[in-house]
Amino acid sequence: MCYEFPPLGGGGARVVEGLSRELVRQGHEVDVVTMGWPGLPRREEVHGAQVYRVPCMRRAAHVCTGPEASTYVWAALPVALGLAPPGDLASYDFRDASDFASWFFLISQLSEGFRVAAGLL
Secondary structure, rough: OOOOOOOOOOOOHHHHHHHHHHHHHOOOEEEEEOOOOOOOOOOOOOOOEEEEOOOOOOOOOOOOOOOHHHHHHHHHHHHHHHHOOOHHHHEEEEOOOOOOOOOOHHHHOOOOOOOEOOOOO
């Protein structure tokens, strides 16, 4: 999970994009849950990673306030949880809550899995 993924955001977004690309290059299946933006698809493949954009309140593409970011956390959680097989939060080997969503880290530590998620739980 990362609230910014290109074309939204700045340096952090580019790091998540690069990490996603590298994990795909190594043969992993990658899901990214990020903020939506007008004109961007709700779901797309970027460099082999599945990118899920959730609807949020955000006024500027390169700046995100705390209240705007909190709308992302609440919109992203059900999407992220829905990506795992029912009852199996452990289906991802790697989970990264790259920003202020670190409380998701507790969920991610419940067990092991086979898929890789960049920016997901």
